[in-house]
Amino acid sequence: MDKFIRMDGLVVPLDRSNVDTDAIIPKQFLKSIKRTGFGPNLFDEWRYLDHGEPGMDNSIRPLNSDFVLNQPRYRGANILLARENFGCGSSREHAPWALSGYGFRTIIAPSFADIFCNNCFRNGLLPITLDASSIDDLFVAVMATPGYRLKIELEQQVVVTPSGMTYHFEVDAFRKNCLLNGLDDIGLTLKYVSEIKEYEERRKLKEPWLFV
Amino acid sequence: MGKKTLYDKLWDSHVVHVGADGTTLIYIDRHLVHEVTSPQAFEGLRLAGREPWRAASMLAVADHNVPTTDRAQGIADPVSRLQVETLSSNCDEFRIVEFGMTDLRQGIVHVIGPEQGATLPGMTVVCGDSHTSTHGAFAALAFGIGTSEVEHVMATQCLLMKKARSMQIIVEGYLGRGVTAKDLVLAIIGKIGTAGGTGCAIEFSGSAILGLSMEGRMTICNMAIEAGARAGMIAVDATTITYLENRPFAPQGELWNRAVTYWRTLCSDEGAKFDSVIRFDATTIKPQVTWGTSPEMVVAVDDRVPDPSKEVDPVKRKSMNLALEYMGLEANTPITKIQIDKVFIGSCTNARIEDLRAAAEVVRGKFVAPNIKMAMAVPGSGLVKRQAEYEGLDKVFIEAGFEWREPGCSMCLAMNADRLEPSERCASTSNRNFEGRQGLGGRTHLVSPEMAAAAAISGHFVDVRNF
């Protein structure tokens, strides 16, 4: 996994709550057996006017100019500002793959769905939770200010606005460490091989029917 | 020893290692696998030169992409076909038991796990699928995971986790005639909201829950994820044990007796503390119909589509307006005035034998309304299908004008050929009414099997209690 230490990026506001993973990446794109290539179909049903299918040339499809990602002022955005319960619904990891494939590295919202949040951390994408009123302030600022950028400092756990104001955020210490150092979970777990084996032996005595 | 909740017991019995910050290595007993979320995990395993830690803990099945007609013809869509074939070749390579598309035991992963006895009390059960919460009905700790975690479980038989908060939902009383587990869980989500259970493991208890069959309990736990919960679970009782006896993967003989003795301890201790407790009265619950694009947007069938102008919270008002626009509905319309185009009886929420029996009783001797373009009944597994046919339910559906299909996810998420066309309106027994879930521009109303069946006959929603 790539390290995530700090970033500075353009912010795009997605002003709706309960954005589900079906909306983030519609199911027809889940037929892929690869991990990459989902970025062009991020928010497909909102982003394009026609119906998207895998294998289409996305560069010639008609864009929905009303959708916020398509507005010229937000081109190249890599921080997504969102509303509550972002990423609810299906467990598809294709959702964070699509978000990072598009170029996002941070999502800021008042709350995230659990599985989605886990999936983000495992793909070097930082989900930042701020309280609802800070989120409201950020929405106002982003919409009022073309070219609005934020700085994210993971070590200090702060979001820094252009005027120098900071918002502190909480992040799980284990996840933070993994992001800062680009650590891979499987590698970390395999340090405990002997403990896993000992555990299995104990379990076999207690619940032998699980191991027949 | 302190008093423990069911969740505490399940958690404690699976701890392999606790890190300094509380991040815990949890052992996984059962890993269910389907074609959509596994290919990248198998690929990762191969690239790292790893083998599955315990292939015997895995059970694989293709369900999301499989066609529900003409199985003998194979899968027409080459992209879907490749995904299903990739699952088979991965299972061959790593010696994992797989129920292929033509196997009688094939079906929706959350239907076949319990049906085979592959889901047992006291287990941790994972699958790269959010509705894994279904298996919690057996007092298992069951939850959906992403593809990186699928690979992690394959490689290590463990997951790194933090313990969730515990929530108890107590439902007392009896559900009235025509009111089902589906209505109960929709009413609960309507009350606590789709984020109401975020970060929680929910235990459902109370006389109304204990009065449910295993099928009904699975319907409840299936939708715990729609309340944002990490897992849903229900304690072991006689109903659980009776259901599991003689299932192919369940223990037999002396081991069965030992297992049952242990399983009977899988309930929350009297007086155990939960982080939050919510109570519901089952007797007040009516048949439910969702009107919007989130499962929390739900009302009773005798109610009306809500009016956003009466909502004070601006964020909520906005999402209500967006939902009404997408759904093509006017505020204040009586639910029973909403006409529908298609009916889908199926999915891991409501495609077990009991669901099909209940729906068949409603349509028996009647005929689907002329405005219904298609009504389909899709059994949850080949074995459910066989049982239904043995009872003659297929004929009841077909004579009423329904299509009787092969098992799979089907129009629950429309990854195969079964889908809604833009602006088509569907009464569906599935679990998600998100935009485009059943097809681009399709409009989904979530209901119970009985309510879906009654809507098929009437052409619009009706109160199945007066049907």
Ligand code: SF4
């Ligand atoms: S039936 Fe629907 S919800 Fe259930 S596993 Fe299949 S797609 Fe998912």
